[in-house]
Every structure is written in C-alpha cells, then in structure tokens.
Amino acid sequence: xxxxxxxxxxxxxxxxxxxxxxxxxxxxxxxxxxxxxxxxxxxxxxxxxxxxxxxxxxxxxxxxxxxxxxxxxxxxxxxxxxxxxxxxxxxxxxxxxxxxxxxxxxxxxxxxxxxxxxxxxxxxxxxxxxxxxxxxxxxxxxxxxxxxxxxxxxxxxxxxxxxxxxxxxxxxxx
Amino acid sequence: xxxxxxxxxxxxxxxxxxxxxxxxxxxxxxxxxxxxxxxxxxxxxxxxxxxxxxxxxxxxxxxxxxxxxxxxxxxxxxxxxxxxxxxxxxxxxxxxxxxxxxxxxxxxxxxxxxxxxxxxxxxxxxxxxxxxxxxxxxxxxxxxxxxxxxxxxxxxxxxxxxxxxxxxxxxxxxxxxxxxxx
Numbered sequence: 001x002x003x004x005x006x007x008x009x010x011x012x013x014x015x016x017x018x019x020x021x022x023x024x025x026x027x028x029x030x031x032x033x034x035x036x037x038x039x040x041x042x043x044x045x046x047x048x049x050x051x052x053x054x055x056x057x058x059x060x061x062x063x064x065x066x067x068x069x070x071x072x073x074x075x076x077x078x079x080x081x082x083x084x085x086x087x088x089x090x091x092x093x094x095x096x097x098x099x100x101x102x103x104x105x106x107x108x109x110x111x112x113x114x115x116x117x118x119x120x121x122x123x124x125x126x127x128x129x130x131x132x133x134x135x136x137x138x139x140x141x142x143x144x145x146x147x148x149x150x151x152x153x154x155x156x157x158x159x160x161x162x163x164x165x166x167x168x169x170x171x172x173x174x
Numbered sequence: 175x176x177x178x179x180x181x182x183x184x185x186x187x188x189x190x191x192x193x194x195x196x197x198x199x200x201x202x203x204x205x206x207x208x209x210x211x212x213x214x215x216x217x218x219x220x221x222x223x224x225x226x227x228x229x230x231x232x233x234x235x236x237x238x239x240x241x242x243x244x245x246x247x248x249x250x251x252x253x254x255x256x257x258x259x260x261x262x263x264x265x266x267x268x269x270x271x272x273x274x275x276x277x278x279x280x281x282x283x284x285x286x287x288x289x290x291x292x293x294x295x296x297x298x299x300x301x302x303x304x305x306x307x308x309x310x311x312x313x314x315x316x317x318x319x320x321x322x323x324x325x326x327x328x329x330x331x332x333x334x335x336x337x338x339x340x341x342x343x344x345x346x347x348x349x350x351x352x353x354x355x356x
Contacts, residue, residue, distance in 0.1 A: 134298070135263045142297045151297050156265050158305040 002028040002083045005050065013040055027075075029086040037074075037089050038099040038125070044076060045104050051080040055101065058111035060091075060119045064145035069093040070121060074101070091121060100125035118143035197340070204339035208252070208278065209331040210240035215251035217271060220258025222285040225317035234320040239327050248274040253330070254307070259287035260300045272307040278339070280310045280330060285317050292316060 006020045006028045016036035023029040032040050044052040054077040061071045068090035077084050091098055100123035102108045112123045113132040120141040123129060131138065135155060140147055214236075216226060230236050230244065245251040248271045260268055272281070283303055286292040289312040291301035303309060310333060313326040 133263075147297070149297075150295065152262060152301075153297075154262055154265060154300070154305075156269055156306060158300075159308070161302065161304050 002026075002085050005078075005083055005085055006030050008049070009040065009044075012043065016040060023086055027084050027086050029088060032087050032089050034089050034091060034098060037072075037087070038101060038104065040087065041074070041101040041104045050078060052076045052078045052083075052085070053105075054079060055105040055108050055111070058101070058108055058115070060115040060121055060143075062119060062143065062145045067092070070096060070119060072098055072115060072121065096121045098123050102126050117141065120144065200341055201337075201339045202335075204341070205335040205337060208339065209334040212239075212241035212253040212280075212327070212330075213243055213245045213251045214241055214253040214255050215246070215248050215271065215275065216244050216255050216257055217268060218257040219260060219264065220285075220287060222257045222287070222317040225320065225323070226255065226257045226284065229320045229323045234324065236324070236327065239324065239331065241327055248272075249276060251275055252279050254279065254281045255284050256281065256288040256303050256307075257284040259292065259294055260303050260306070261294075261298045262300060263298075265300050265306050268303060269306050278337075280334065281307055282326060282330060283309045283312045284323065284326075286314055287316075289314060 003022075006017075009017045009030060010020060013032075013036065016033045017030050017040065018033075020028065020030040044050045055074060056077050057073075057075040059073050061073060063069055063071065070091040070093065072089045072091060074087040074089070075084065076087065089098060096119075098121060100108070100112055102112060102123070103125060109127070110132055112126050113128075113130060115121045116123065116126075116129055117131040117133055118141055130136075134142065137155060138153055140151065142151070216223075216230075218226060228234060230242075236242055241253065248254070252275065254272055254275060256268065272279070281303075283289040287294060287299070288303050289309075291299050295301070300306060311326045311330045313322055315322050318326075
C-alpha cells in the first residue's frame with residue numbers, strides 16, 4: 001500500500017519526487033525537491049485516495065560534510081488507510097529555507113519551530129517561527145554538528161564553584 | 175552612656191562573656207526549633223520528583239523529622255529542595271525562587287542532576303545548582319533512595335543546630351547584590 005502511494009506520488013510529481021526506496025522498518029520513503037514540498041504535502045493531505053491527515057513527526061538531520069548539508073524528514077500517517085510514508089527534503093547550508101507545511105498540517109507548527117531552534121532551518125509561510133526549546137538569548141543552533149559539545153550560554157552569571165575533580169575555577173570553563 | 179564600669183577591662187570581658195553565653199543559649203534554642211520545623215519548597219523539575227513523593231508520603235514520612243509540610247510559596251518556606259535537572263532556561267527561575275525565600279533558608283540538592291548536572295553534560299543543563307544558589311546538603315543518587323534523603327535531612331538538621339542563630343538577624347545580603355555580579 002505504501003509502495004502504491006509512493007508510486008502515485010512519483011507519477012503525479014515526476015519532477016518533484018525522486019529516488020523512492022524502502023526504508024528501515026518497512027516504511028516507503030522518497031526524496032522531494034525543496035521548493036515543491038508544500039505542493040506534495042497539500043496533495044497528500046487533500047487527495048481522497050491518500051488522506052494523510054497526520055504528520056506525527058517532522059525532524060531534521062545534519063549531514064556535516066555532505067553537500068546539501070541538511071535534510072528535513074517528514075513522517076506522515078494516513079489514519080484512514082493505515083499507511084505511513086517518509087519524505088526527505090535536502091536543504092543546502094547556504095540557503096537553509098524550506099516551505100512550511102504548517103498551513104497543511106497544523107500540528108507541524110512546533111516541529112518546524114524545533115527544526116528552526118536546533119538546526120537553524122527557516123520555514124517560509126510558518127505563522128510564528130520562534131525558538132521552541134532554547135531561550136531567545138541563545139546564540140547558534142545546538143544540534144548542528146559543528147556546535148561545540150558543551151557550548152553553554154548561561155542566562156544568569158554563575159557562581160564560582162570548587163569542583164571536586166577539576167579544582168576551583170570559573171564556572172564557564174567547561 | 176560611657177559610665178566608669180564600661181572602661182574597666184575585666185568587667186567588660188565578663189559582660190561579653192555573659193552576653194555570649196546568653197546568645198549561645200538563644201542560638202541553641204533557635205537551632206533546635208528551626209531544625210525540627212523545616213518548611214520545604216519542592217522545586218521539582220524531573221523524575222526525582224517521584225522519589226520525593228515517596229519520601230514525603232506515609233511510608234518514609236519526612237514528618238518524623240519535622241520536615242513535613244511542602245509549602246508551595248517560597249515566601250513561606252525555609253528549605254529549598256531542588257529536585258531534578260535544572261537547565262539554563264530555568265536557572266533564572268530557580269534564582270528568583272531562592273531570593274524570594276525569607277531568611278533563614280537552606281538548600282538541598284536532591285539527586286545527581288541537581289548536585290552536578292548528572293550525565294547531562296551538554297549545552298542545555300546547569301552543571302549543578304551550586305552555580306546558581308549556595309547549597310547546604312547534596313544528596314547523590316539517580317534517583318536517591320528514600321533512606322539517602324532522610325540521611326540528608328538529618329545531616330542538614332545537624333548543620334542547622336551547629337549554626338549561629340540570632341533572635342534578630344542582621345540584614346544579610348541577597349545573592350542579587352553579592353560581589354561579582356553586575
């Protein structure tokens with residue numbers, strides 16, 4: 001069934017959906033062109049044969065070192081047909097902008113804010129693109145692979161502590 | 175008021191002694207009273223809260239140690255129990271809660287996350303609440319056993335008993351005005 005969905009997608013958007021494959025767990029996956037994802041999403045949501053009415057999880061991946069560095073992953077679920085598919089959108093580092101699917105699935109709101117917060121991807125058409133987890137004073141995007149591992153940015157000045165293992169010193173040392 | 179008695183050294187010393195003895199009695203009495211009436215403010219942020227509920231409820235029963243009543247207003251509490259992970263976003267809230275508590279006040283770091291950040295050695299987590307507020311007793315464990323918590327409470331009671339208590343405390347600096355802070 002999921003294979004049929006992907007085949008229908010490729011048939012309908014031959015220049016937008018490419019490289020279908022069977023992913024881990026048996027879900028059928030495909031790549032989608034970056035500027036066509038809203039169109040594909042709208043089709044999947046509204047087409048009476050598809051009825052993908054849920055986007056249970058949307059996340060991003062940072063492939064540091066590869067050319068389109070980022071990737072947004074859309075996990076979609078059709079409750080009516082009991083089908084799950086996964087769409088992947090490659091996003092280059094120089095222009096990390098994707099079209100938002102929040103107008104299609106209202107629940108994608110916080111997932112896209114999460115991707116913006118953690119990876120710095122921007123979603124055009126999103127109604128309220130703010131950080132989701134980190135505070136507004138935070139600089140950078142912590143789940144990018146080039147973000148320093150312990151790059152803490154304390155909101156309040158920290159007290160001097162005597163560390164049992166590392167000895168006394170400024171709290172911001174690590 | 176400079177009478178002749180005040181300038182005689184021997185009498186002055188004995189007066190100091192007498193005053194000190196009285197203050198010692200008062201301090202011991204206040205310490206005894208305060209250690210058995212710890213009103214706690216549970217600052218529960220994470221899974222250690224389940225263990226805190228166990229300790230606070232009937233089976234392990236903090237009431238036996240006089241630390242029974244959780245007050246959900248920091249202004250009515252004198253023991254701040256930080257239960258669980260505190261991240262950088264929460265640090266100003268924790269500091270504010272601490273500053274709102276009236277003197278005298280004590281702080282317990284409940285569990286490894288509150289004590290040292292635990293295994294959350296990452297960009298988001300405060301590496302121990304002692305970087306935000308001064309801590310009196312650290313209780314390790316992930317989460318700590320109720321017995322450990324009771325042991326920590328008893329340790330804190332010993333510490334309170336040994337502290338100097340005054341009927342009228344001199345005005346203490348709040349941590350917002352401590353040196354080294356803008």
